[in-house]
Amino acid sequence: MPANTGAIPITTIKLTAIEQSKRLAAYTAVDKHILPEHKVIGIGSGSTVPYVVERIVAQGRELNKDRMFIPTGFQSKELIVMSNLNLGDVDQFPTIDVTIDGADEVDLNLNCIKGGGACHLREKVLAEAANTFILVADYRKNADYLGTNFTSGVPIEVVPFAYAKVLQNLRHVLGSPNATLRMAKAKAGPVVSDNGNFVIDAPFPREIMMDPFPIMTKIKMLTGVVEVGLFCHMAQAAYFGNEDGSVTVKRKTEFSVMEEIIQPS
Ligand SMILES: O=C(CO)[C@H](O)[C@H](O)COP(=O)(O)O
Known part of the structure; x- marks a missing residue:
């Protein structure tokens, strides 16, 4: 399915297993990390991020009216505007509460490859500007080593x-x-x-x-x-939607990266 830029509500489309996995990862990450006190939010690029925005919109106008949303490129800017969220830029908001973004592949240590959509310069700026940087992806992106499934380089x-x-x-x-x-x-x-x-x-x-x-x-x-x-030692956590409806979470702890599986409720 082509990336939905926000013009068509994603929920009205019948989703494939991979799209469901992306949505599951995105919804879980938003529920855990986009809290009422977060006012400046970075929005990444790619086909998983529309689900992030969809879930943020579902938090309601009351919460979102005082928030600023910072895009990583043309696609996420369109998404923010089409979703009637407030658009800002990183030069106005050099400190971001939380940035959520997709990934091409994530390794055991939460290093990742990004840039499949050629947006990685702005994505890295928003990752570095964020107090919390979170990755969302479907199960195909969850690997032990970078270059396992994402082989284009x-x-x-x-x-x-x-x-x-x-x-x-x-x-x-x-x-x-x-x-x-x-x-x-x-x-x-x-x-x-x-x-x-x-x-x-x-x-x-x-x-x-x-x-x-x-x-x-x-x-x-x-x-x-x-x-x-290559985004090394930047993400605090990565959420991967799995085919069986569970979500694998890789989370940075003080000394290492811990993996847990959230079972479907
Ligand atoms: O890095 C990116 C764009 O530069 C994307 O976040 C990455 O390609 C993942 O995209 P998708 O969610 O479509 O798998």
Whole structure:
């Protein structure tokens, strides 16, 4: 099913198992983390986030009238506006109470890949600005190691004139021989991000992805790179909707990441 940007109420559509899993994750995360005292809320991108907004809208006008909602890009901006929520930006609200966002894959330690929708620069800014950063996804995104199911690689936003140089660095120096420039599907030429930049997808072998922080810093040091779609040590929790109606939660504790399963009620 195509992503619903908010124009059609999602609840009127018959959902596939995967869409139900996304909705379950989103609803559970909103119920646990978007509390009456939260006034500035970051809204991520992707096909799971419309369910986040749907659940927030269901909290009612009384709670939402005093809240500001900060988007991570064009899609979430449209969602916020179409849902009659108050639209703000991160330059007005550099401290966000809670940001909820989707993920392309999440590992054992709550590191994740983001940028499948080329929004990871703004997504990372809103994740970093947030006191609490929460991920929502269906069960396919729940992995032990990054690159398990999401094999297209780490999304890397680059300034256009530097893309060929960065590709060379990735292929010949950093160990991603199959790094490629992401091409558009319904337009000739490359994908252009909401910030006017290009996106490279760089797959790395398992041994590198088992501990993604070092490669994230190396990629980020390449001149021309704007942001890397590896979010390391940022999320407090991730919610995955499962096919059987349960929700798997990975939650950061003081010393490690704990996993629990919430059974359907
Ligand atoms: O990082 C993202 C966009 O840049 C999305 O959050 C990510 O691709 C997950 O999307 P979906 O909820 O459709 O699976």
